[in-house]
Amino acid sequence: MLYEEIVDALKEIFQTRNDLFVLSGSGTCAMEAAIGNLLRKDTPVVCIANGKFGDRLVEIGNRYSDNVTAVSFEWGTPIDLEEVEEAIEEKQPQVVTMVHNETSTGMLNPAQVVGTLAHKHNALLVLDCITSIGGYDVPVDSWGVDIAIVGSQKCLGAPPGLSAISVSERAWELMLDNGDSRVRIPYYMDLLAYRESFNKRQTPYTPALPLFFALHEALEVIREEGMTKRVERHRQLADTIRNAATTMGLTLFPVLDEVSEYSNTVTAINVPPGLDDALLRARMRERGIMIAGGQGKLKGKIIRIATMGNITEDEVSRTILALEDALRGRIDKGE
Numbered sequence: 001m002l003y004e005e006i007v008d009a010l011k012e013i014f015q016t017r018n019d020l021f022v023l024s025g026s027g028t029c030a031m032e033a034a035i036g037n038l039l040r041k042d043t044p045v046v047c048i049a050n051g052k053f054g055d056r057l058v059e060i061g062n063r064y065s066d067n068v069t070a071v072s073f074e075w076g077t078p079i080d081l082e083e084v085e086e087a088i089e090e091k092q093p094q095v096v097t098m099v100h101n102e103t104s105t106g107m108l109n110p111a112q113v114v115g116t117l118a119h120k121h122n123a124l125l126v127l128d129c130i131t132s133i134g135g136y137d138v139p140v141d142s143w144g145v146d147i148a149i150v151g152s153q154k155c156l157g158a159p160p161g162l163s164a165i166s167v168s169e170r171a172w173e174l175m176l177d178n179g180d181s182r183v184r185i186p187y188y189m190d191l192l193a194y195r196e197s198f199n200k201r202q203t204p205y206t207p208a209l210p211l212f213f214a215l216h217e218a219l220e221v222i223r224e225e226g227m228t229k230r231v232e233r234h235r236q237l238a239d240t241i242r243n244a245a246t247t248m249g250l251t252l253f254p255v256l257d258e259v260s261e262y263s264n265t266v267t268a269i270n271v272p273p274g275l276d277d278a279l280l281r282a283r284m285r286e287r288g289i290m291i292a293g294g295q296g297k298l299k300g301k302i303i304r305i306a307t308m309g310n311i312t313e314d315e316v317s318r319t320i321l322a323l324e325d326a327l328r329g330r331i332d333k334g335e
């Protein structure tokens, strides 16, 4: 059965025995499903943020609870674990949120450590794994991730439009404790409705069926490659890009400490002063290579090269050549 096969394959990739559902909506839909189902008006929450998607979790949190504490760090800088623990001790949150792979800055946050920290203080961990699961080894259960989410179009290599969410027993308990106040949770992303329908191996509302077929196929591609090889391919391709960029005299955007890492699914590179990143990207596009610019306050400041999904060595080589050529092409703002 299509849905059941998808769920089973995703559970294997998530390395979880928790319930897992596929939602007909992009990654943000699963972010809102997680927050909207867990939080009530007074639920204390600590949202760790060091990039655009960490900030998005704060924004969604503020829609559902009046008791959200954002522990924010400069975009592209590591999270300070001491500061996080202090906030957790002070606020006694029921839920902690964080982005695993912060796509806006090209940085991997220390999920396992934060999972341990959250559990030590009896909080649940909601982890946005939208651009990590499928490209990284993310053992959801052994890291203690109560709600993990992924998007179809990122490292899973399927078309956009679907997301998946895993829910631990502890997360269900919190949702059920909140029982009577169900009026405030999102109707379309009601996870208890998803759980009930799953007994019949169905979704509660009409699924985006063509996308389910595509996801099924993408998961088959992952199975054929094997997660070990897939993770290693992501690591190697990102490593190649990082080395090429620094050899070209470019610098990488994230500032690391001992617990954070450069992302293996997206590499963020500083735009050298005087260069127009839009022109640089346009030059690359002429050669059939699409890379991303910075988002929000990083617009014009960084470029981002993705290695997520089914990207090949050849595609990475062509991207590097196109970047070299585009840089050589005197892409000066002033000239």
Ligand SMILES: Cc1ncc(COP(=O)(O)O)c(C=O)c1O
Residues within 6 Å of the ligand: 026, 027, 028, 029, 053, 099, 101, 102, 103, 104, 128, 130, 131, 151
């Ligand atoms: C880390 C992260 N979280 C959330 C999102 C939002 O996902 P979507 O655009 O699929 O709604 C993205 C999208 O790039 C992301 O990279």
